[in-house]
Amino acid sequence: MTTEKLYYQNPYIQSFSSRILQCETDELGCFYAVLKQTAFYPTGGGQPHDTGTINDVQVYDVEEVDGVIRHYIDRPLEEKECYGEVNWERRFDHMQQHAGQHILSAAFEDMFGYKTVSFHLGKEVCSIDLDVPKILEEEASQVEERANVIILENRPIEAKWVTQDELRYFPLRKAISVNENIRLVIIPDYDYNGCGGTHPKGTGQVSSIKILHWEKEKKKIRVHFVCGNRVRKQLHEKHQVIQGLNPLLKAPQENLEAAAKRLLDKQEILEKTISELKKELLLQEEDKLIYQAKRRNNCRMVKEIYSNRPMGELQQLARNVTQKADNMLVFMVNEKEDKLQVVCARSEDVGINMKAFITDLLPKINGKGGGSETIAQGGGNKLISSDALLEEMIKKIDTWYFV
Incomplete structure (x- = not known):
């Protein structure tokens, strides 16, 4: 059994009548109909399949299997005679x-x-x-x-x-x-x-x-x-984009590229300035934290709670503080929606393994993390408050494992 291919006889046929020879399901349980003749083109030769309707039932895929054209449809067809319409705009x-x-x-x-x-x-x-x-x-x-x-x-x-x-x-x-x-x-x-x-x-x-x-x-x-x-x-579509860019960049179409380049150059300068200012602010923040740190068991301790601070920024802050000052411990908690993040760091002369410390701490928030002996970080769920987590970190100091 083969299907008569009307699309080869005349590719401009948009509607046709035919007889339904089969209405089956394939190995995936999808309904398909086989017609005596069809104007629906199947996927092949680099060209996608047609879509349309058979007796007002949607045809969403068309495939050829051993010379037989399968019309994949939303539901089975009960009739023997049918009327097909090809989506002509797509074809x-x-x-x-x-x-x-x-x-x-x-x-x-x-x-x-x-x-x-x-x-x-x-x-x-x-x-x-x-x-x-x-x-x-x-x-x-x-x-x-x-x-x-x-x-x-x-x-x-x-x-x-x-x-x-x-x-x-x-x-x-x-x-x-x-x-x-x-x-x-x-x-x-x-x-x-x-x-x-x-x-x-x-x-x-x-x-x-x-x-x-x-x-x-x-x-x-x-x-x-x-x-x-x-x-x-x-x-x-491109003209619509250009029309939108003209007032934004204050330039006609022929000057848009130059205007965009000027804007990007200015943005690059501003981003560089912002980066430098951020570094300066971090330096001031580091000095302030060191100054405010209180002694506890011969160690000076930074203990801070933040909200939505970038994790990389906190890591850099903790690293710089512990490199600038001796006998320094840093404990930071960062709130992010329903999550908590922590950063722990120590100076070289403080004998605490921060990786082991944070590994023991993170189960409190069902978290994961890692790091080195001098600085470690991680995060987990907000199962306890930021204050409670910070207090838990401080309590562990007296009983912790020293290197």
């Missing part, structure tokens, strides 16, 4: 992108010998991978111009079924990977390519092609582009 978009890819790939190969080795038809943007390590700006510009000339000439796009023996009569862009059911898509005197996708009847219906950008992908170049209605969509 025609795919036709534009697919034909545009043929035109673009042929231009790259004809003009510079750059072969296309893969094609991706995405929801918003398409891409081809070229078997070259780099392309130049002027090359991409020339290719785009050539492709759009082919579109404006409105050359016919023909689909032709041929045998293996007949292939020798066509200047194919790449070798055919099948030995039977060979289908060529032809733009006369321009491109001859094996393809199972749907295409418009003329290059004019592709409307336009725009190369957006390209990037290195392993040892190849990936070119991102759009065709047809997607070009207008991209233009509209």
Whole structure:
């Protein structure tokens, strides 16, 4: 049993009648229907599947299995006869992108010998991978111009079924990977390519092609582009962004790049200034903590509670305090929403293993952490108050393990 493929007879068929031959579930329990004939294109050949309805039931996926087209649907169909409607906006978009890819790939190969080795038809943007390590700006510009000339000439796009023996009569862009059911898509005197996708009847219906950008992908170049209605969509979206940036940067479109650079340069200077001021504030804070520290058992102790301080900042503060002053212990608790964080540090001349100390402390807050003998940190749940956790840390000092 095979399904009659109406989309090959006429890719412009948007609705059709047929008979339901099967309504089953696959190995994953998903419902699908098999029809005698269908205009729904299945995923394949680089082109995504169609969507639409069968008897008003949504078709969300279409796959071909051994010549049979499976229409995946939301619920089973009880009827024997059916009426199908293809989502034409989606189908025609795919036709534009697919034909545009043929035109673009042929231009790259004809003009510079750059072969296309893969094609991706995405929801918003398409891409081809070229078997070259780099392309130049002027090359991409020339290719785009050539492709759009082919579109404006409105050359016919023909689909032709041929045998293996007949292939020798066509200047194919790449070798055919099948030995039977060979289908060529032809733009006369321009491109001859094996393809199972749907295409418009003329290059004019592709409307336009725009190369957006390209990037290195392993040892190849990936070119991102759009065709047809997607070009207008991209233009509209980018124009909206520009219109929004004009008043923000106080510059017309042609000066936006320079205005943005000036703004970024100014931000870099401000960030550097802020960083320097933060360092200065930390130095003052370190000196203040050392000055205020009280002696306890021949040690001076810093014990502080903070709220939403960056952990890295507290670690640096504790490290600097214990490096600046002798006989110094630092205990810090930091509140963050429903979490508690702790930092413990000591001067080199204080004999307490801070990593072991914090490992023994953290179960109080169901926490985890680590560090070294001189400084350790961790965090956990707010099972007790910050004051209670800090008090617990101080109590442990008298009974702690010395190195």
